[in-house]
Amino acid sequence: MGLLEIxxxxxxxxxxxxxxxxxxxxxxxxxxxxxxxLTLLNSIGGSVWSSRGAGLAMCYTCTCLLxxxxxxxxxxxxxxxxxxxxxxxxxxYFHKCAAYxxxxxxxxxxxxxxxxxxxxELKLFSALPFRAWQIHYTMWGGVTGHIMLVxxxxxxxxxxxxxxxxxxxxxxxxxxxxxxYYFLLFFHGYGCFVKxxxxxxRPYSNFFYTAPVFVLYFLERCLRExxxxxxxxxxxxxxxxxxxxxxxxxxxxxxxxxxxxLFINIPDVSKLEWHPFTIxxxxxxxxxxxxxxxxxxxxxxASQLLGGYQNAxxxxxxxxxGPYGAPAEDFYNYSVGVLVGAGIxxxxxxxxxxxxxxxxxxxxxxxxKKVYFFWINRDKEAFEWFHSLLATxxxxxxxxxxxxxxxxxxxxxxxxxxxIVLNNDDEVDPLTELKTRCHYGRPSWDKIFAxxxxxxxxxxxxxxxxxxxxxxxxxxxxxxxxxxAKSNGGTxxxxxxxxx
Numbered sequence: 001m002g003l004l005e006i007x008x009x010x011x012x013x014x015x016x017x018x019x020x021x022x023x024x025x026x027x028x029x030x031x032x033x034x035x036x037x038l039t040l041l042n043s044i045g046g047s048v049w050s051s052r053g054a055g056l057a058m059c060y061t062c063t064c065l066l067x068x069x070x071x072x073x074x075x076x077x078x079x080x081x082x083x084x085x086x087x088x089x090x091x092x093y094f095h096k097c098a099a100y101x102x103x104x105x106x107x108x109x110x111x112x113x114x115x116x117x118x119x120x121e122l123k124l125f126s127a128l129p130f131r132a133w134q135i136h137y138t139m140w141g142g143v144t145g146h147i148m149l150v151x152x153x154x155x156x157x158x159x160x161x162x163x164x165x166x167x168x169x170x171x172x173x174x175x176x177x178x179x180x181y182y183f184l185l186f187f188h189g190y191g192c193f194v195k196x197x198x199x200x201x202r203p204y205s206n207f208f209y210t211a212p213v214f215v216l217y218f219l220e221r222c223l224r225e226x227x228x229x230x231x232x233x234x235x236x237x238x239x240x241x242x243x244x245x246x247x248x249x250x251x252x253x254x255x256x257x258x259x260x261x262l263f264i265n266i267p268d269v270s271k272l273e274w275h276p277f278t279i280x281x282x283x284x285x286x287x288x289x290x291x292x293x294x295x296x297x298x299x300x301x302a303s304q305l306l307g308g309y310q311n312a313x314x315x316x317x318x319x320x321x322g323p324y325g326a327p328a329e330d331f332y333n334y335s336v337g338v339l340v341g342a343g344i345x346x347x348x349x350x351x352x353x354x355x356x357x358x359x360x361x362x363x364x365x366x367x368x369k370k371v372y373f374f375w376i377n378r379d380k381e382a383f384e385w386f387h388s389l390l391a392t393x394x395x396x397x398x399x400x401x402x403x404x405x406x407x408x409x410x411x412x413x414x415x416x417x418x419x420i421v422l423n424n425d426d427e428v429d430p431l432t433e434l435k436t437r438c439h440y441g442r443p444s445w446d447k448i449f450a451x452x453x454x455x456x457x458x459x460x461x462x463x464x465x466x467x468x469x470x471x472x473x474x475x476x477x478x479x480x481x482x483x484x485a486k487s488n489g490g491t492x493x494x495x496x497x498x499x500x
Contacts, residue, residue: 009087021057021101029053044119051112054105059206061102062185066217068095071324073220078325089327089499099156106152110145144184151181168298172272182214224321227253228265234315235287237306241381244344245303246280248289251320258282258355259328259348259467261498264290265319269301278347278469278498279323282354288320291385293344327467327496328352331368334465334494336456338372340478342470343382346375348498349469350386353393353402360397371402372452374443376474378410383432394435404436407443445481453491464491469498 032052041048068074068091078088117135136142157163158174186207236248247264256262256279263274275298281289294303305316328348331337339349353373359366377383383406390404408431431438456464468478475497482493 017097017101021060021105024060025053025057025105027053028056044116047112047115047119051109051116054108054112056206058102058105058109059185059210061098061105062182063210063213064098065095065102066213068092068098070217070220072223073216075323075325078329088325089496092499099159103152103156106149110149113145140190141188144188144190148181148184148188151177151184155181165296168275168296169270169272172274182210186211186214228263228319228321230254232318232320234318237315239303239307240291241384242379243294244291244382244385245294245306246289246291246385247306247318248281248287249318249320250287254288254320254323256283256288256323257329258351259326259331260323260351261326261348262288262290262320262322262324265321266302266305266316267319268305268316269298273298274321278326278328278351280347280350282351282358284358285354291344291347291350326498328469328498330496331465331467332366334463335367336370336372336452336464337368338374338452338464338466338493340374340376340466340468340470340474342376342468342474343378345468345470345498346386347469348467349373349375350389352467353386353389356402357389357393357397360401369401370455372405373402374405374407374448376407376409376443376470378408380408380410380412380431383434383438387433390434390436404434405439405443406432406434406436407439407441409440409442412440445478446484449481449485449493453485453493456491462492464493466493466495467498468495 029049029052033049074088074091077083077086120135136146154174155177158167158171164171189206230251230253232249232251232254234247234249236246238246238248240246254262259278261276261278263276265271265274277290277292279288280291281287292299292302294300326348328351331339331352339352341347341349353371356368356371358364375383390406393402394404428435429438452464466478466482468475479495479497482495485491485493
């Protein structure tokens, strides 16, 4: 979900999110201000009212933080009618929204309290039996609050994309401080600092809605751990050109659909790191496969480890958690589908194309009437990853049902250019060895979608599903082309992007 893309559903989300946050702040603000039993505390002024309002809004955002990362809950909700109202593809975006809102209200809450402590010394020096420093460092509210602040600093700074890519374990460890953060949150109000003149407590009892969601997320993590420990056998490791490796494994308890993704852990590489990868196999194959591009520290270590086991009978232990839902699950809900993969982003398309082949071969009933597949690569070696799959599809599935288009955007060597010139009249493309001719340069999406829209009239479909996995810049180009195509004709192009 991009911040700059404005749609009716997105506007509704922003309006709901902003209004609920502001409403809770205003409610907490005036509930404190208008309480006749808190006259002494209210004499401090607006800072105490602000601290209470911000604290209430902060607990709301703490609750919302956990819901979108309950992966199993999201996977179940994807199969319900709620998916037409809520966009579950953007669950991580909502998690980030809640995190930033939580950070904002925390800053308001903390700054207001520091002003409260100053005003306590200034106005209530003789009225209270304790000093401001005691509130800070000896009472439940001050002690837990300062520790939570340190935890938040660690979690937010390590969540930056630069840290996640280079030092994933730092991100993983600091994010798992959430358990201590919520534990401290539940006891933040213990001792009840906000009391009336007669000693009666005035809590907001935020834990009544924060605690159940925390328990839900804790059970979610227990379920993940249980599933990850089910029997899994790595049966084959294949190294492909283009710095890519394929892992094939068997897990009887693993039931998945084409286009879904999983998390994998290799204890011999790192006991802590879990990485998401799209499943490239289809259930009919009898095993599960994933393709991994060797680009980061973890993938390099994994390739070095597994490279020594290529001919071994016993392969290293792996742990697998999943499967989890993805936009590609909805592929068969459209009469016309467009699959776009950029580089290793072809993986969900590979799974769906295998599924298409099985269904077409068996003449299984399906709503799908036409499939367009586009694969854009910078390196020509990448086309070898799924060469056998594409060659099989070309032989067995007619172009009236499946069109394959491959694009090369990288530079060619002199030898490659000479090879193309000399063998251009062959039955297969001299570069990819497919019947489909390779295009050079970037696709013109406006022209492509205009052509798809014109051909779509023969299928009587009002919508075309566009499913993409790959870098964000191309995602924005495709999203813009989908909007443009919709405004130029009657066909609606629904853009769906893979997100982890």
